[in-house]
Amino acid sequence: MNRGIEVTELFGIGTKYEITCTRRQRLAVVVLKDGRRELYAFEAGNNGDEPSAVIQLDEDEARRVAAVLLGTYFQD
Amino acid sequence: MNRGIEVTELFGIGTKYEITCTRRQRLAVVVLKDGRRELYAFEAGNNGDEPSAVIQLDEDEARRVAAVLLGTYFQD
Known part of the structure:
Protein backbone atom coordinates (compact mmCIF):
# COMPACT_ATOMS: atom_id res chain seq x y z
CA MET A 1 0.00 0.00 0.00
CA ASN A 2 1.44 3.32 -1.00
CA ARG A 3 -1.40 5.68 -0.13
CA GLY A 4 -0.11 8.95 1.15
CA ILE A 5 3.60 8.08 1.24
CA GLU A 6 6.00 9.42 -1.35
CA VAL A 7 9.34 7.67 -1.38
CA THR A 8 12.44 9.36 -2.76
CA GLU A 9 15.89 7.84 -2.96
CA LEU A 10 18.49 10.35 -1.78
CA PHE A 11 21.57 9.11 -3.53
CA GLY A 12 24.38 8.34 -1.08
CA ILE A 13 22.36 9.64 1.88
CA GLY A 14 19.37 7.39 2.40
CA THR A 15 15.66 7.28 1.66
CA LYS A 16 13.07 9.96 2.23
CA TYR A 17 9.46 9.06 3.06
CA GLU A 18 7.03 11.93 2.84
CA ILE A 19 3.61 11.59 4.40
CA THR A 20 0.89 14.14 3.80
CA CYS A 21 -1.45 14.05 6.77
CA THR A 22 -4.94 15.28 7.29
CA ARG A 23 -5.13 19.06 7.70
CA ARG A 24 -2.41 19.55 5.09
CA GLN A 25 0.41 18.91 7.50
CA ARG A 26 3.42 17.06 6.17
CA LEU A 27 5.85 14.75 7.87
CA ALA A 28 9.03 13.59 6.20
CA VAL A 29 11.20 10.81 7.59
CA VAL A 30 14.68 10.43 6.16
CA VAL A 31 16.20 7.05 6.93
CA LEU A 32 19.94 7.57 6.71
CA LYS A 33 22.31 4.82 5.61
CA ASP A 34 23.84 4.66 9.11
CA GLY A 35 20.45 3.90 10.68
CA ARG A 36 19.65 7.32 12.06
CA ARG A 37 16.33 8.92 11.23
CA GLU A 38 15.53 12.54 10.67
CA LEU A 39 11.98 13.69 11.23
CA TYR A 40 10.93 16.83 9.38
CA ALA A 41 7.63 18.34 10.46
CA PHE A 42 5.83 20.85 8.24
CA GLU A 43 2.84 22.50 9.82
CA ALA A 44 -0.30 23.30 7.86
CA GLY A 45 0.32 26.28 5.61
CA ASN A 46 4.05 25.55 5.44
CA ASN A 47 4.33 24.51 1.81
CA GLY A 48 7.98 25.38 1.44
CA ASP A 49 11.16 23.39 1.82
CA GLU A 50 11.97 24.76 5.27
CA PRO A 51 10.51 22.47 7.95
CA SER A 52 8.81 23.84 11.07
CA ALA A 53 10.91 21.43 13.15
CA VAL A 54 13.62 18.82 12.62
CA ARG A 63 11.99 2.21 17.74
CA ARG A 64 10.58 3.73 20.90
CA VAL A 65 8.70 6.47 19.05
CA ALA A 66 7.30 3.82 16.69
CA ALA A 67 6.13 1.72 19.64
CA VAL A 68 4.32 4.71 21.11
CA LEU A 69 2.70 5.48 17.75
CA LEU A 70 1.59 1.86 17.37
CA GLY A 71 0.28 1.71 20.93
CA THR A 72 2.66 -1.12 21.77
CA TYR A 73 4.81 0.79 24.23
CA PHE A 74 4.40 -0.39 27.80
CA GLN A 75 6.27 0.55 30.93
CA ASP A 76 7.99 -2.08 33.03
CA MET B 1 12.25 -0.48 29.64
CA ASN B 2 11.47 3.10 30.43
CA ARG B 3 14.71 4.81 29.49
CA GLY B 4 14.10 8.17 27.99
CA ILE B 5 10.29 8.06 27.91
CA GLU B 6 8.22 9.96 30.42
CA VAL B 7 4.59 8.89 30.51
CA THR B 8 1.89 11.22 31.80
CA GLU B 9 -1.80 10.39 32.06
CA LEU B 10 -3.86 13.30 30.75
CA PHE B 11 -7.12 12.78 32.55
CA GLY B 12 -10.02 12.46 30.13
CA ILE B 13 -7.81 13.17 27.13
CA GLY B 14 -5.32 10.37 26.72
CA THR B 15 -1.70 9.59 27.47
CA LYS B 16 1.37 11.68 26.78
CA TYR B 17 4.72 10.07 26.01
CA GLU B 18 7.67 12.41 26.10
CA ILE B 19 10.95 11.35 24.58
CA THR B 20 14.11 13.35 25.07
CA CYS B 21 16.37 12.67 22.14
CA THR B 22 20.05 13.17 21.58
CA ARG B 23 20.97 16.80 20.98
CA ARG B 24 18.39 17.93 23.57
CA GLN B 25 15.49 17.76 21.15
CA ARG B 26 12.19 16.57 22.56
CA LEU B 27 9.35 14.72 20.94
CA ALA B 28 6.01 14.27 22.67
CA VAL B 29 3.33 11.91 21.39
CA VAL B 30 -0.15 12.28 22.82
CA VAL B 31 -2.30 9.21 22.20
CA LEU B 32 -5.88 10.46 22.39
CA LYS B 33 -8.72 8.28 23.60
CA ASP B 34 -10.26 8.24 20.11
CA GLY B 35 -7.10 6.77 18.59
CA ARG B 36 -5.65 9.91 17.06
CA ARG B 37 -2.08 10.88 17.83
CA GLU B 38 -0.59 14.30 18.22
CA LEU B 39 3.11 14.71 17.62
CA TYR B 40 4.77 17.67 19.33
CA ALA B 41 8.29 18.47 18.20
CA PHE B 42 10.54 20.67 20.30
CA GLU B 43 13.78 21.64 18.66
CA ALA B 44 17.03 21.90 20.60
CA GLY B 45 17.00 25.03 22.72
CA ASN B 46 13.20 25.07 22.89
CA ASN B 47 12.73 24.27 26.57
CA GLY B 48 9.32 25.84 26.88
CA ASP B 49 5.82 24.49 26.57
CA GLU B 50 5.27 25.83 23.06
CA PRO B 51 6.28 23.18 20.50
CA SER B 52 8.19 24.05 17.35
CA ALA B 53 5.65 22.00 15.36
CA VAL B 54 2.49 19.99 15.98
CA ARG B 63 0.86 3.16 11.67
CA ARG B 64 2.52 4.23 8.45
CA VAL B 65 4.90 6.64 10.18
CA ALA B 66 5.77 3.88 12.67
CA ALA B 67 6.50 1.45 9.83
CA VAL B 68 8.85 3.96 8.23
CA LEU B 69 10.62 4.55 11.56
CA LEU B 70 10.98 0.81 12.10
CA GLY B 71 12.22 0.24 8.57
CA THR B 72 9.33 -2.11 7.84
CA TYR B 73 7.59 0.07 5.28
CA PHE B 74 7.75 -1.34 1.78
CA GLN B 75 6.09 -0.20 -1.39
CA ASP B 76 3.87 -2.54 -3.36
Missing part, protein backbone atom coordinates in the same frame (compact mmCIF):
# COMPACT_ATOMS: atom_id res chain seq x y z
CA ILE A 55 14.19 16.01 15.13
CA GLN A 56 17.04 13.54 14.89
CA LEU A 57 16.53 10.02 16.21
CA ASP A 58 18.97 7.19 16.62
CA GLU A 59 17.74 3.65 15.94
CA ASP A 60 16.73 3.02 19.53
CA GLU A 61 14.83 6.30 19.79
CA ALA A 62 13.10 5.64 16.48
CA ILE B 55 1.39 17.22 13.61
CA GLN B 56 -1.90 15.36 13.96
CA LEU B 57 -2.07 11.76 12.81
CA ASP B 58 -5.04 9.44 12.54
CA GLU B 59 -4.49 5.77 13.38
CA ASP B 60 -3.65 4.79 9.83
CA GLU B 61 -1.15 7.63 9.42
CA ALA B 62 0.44 6.80 12.77
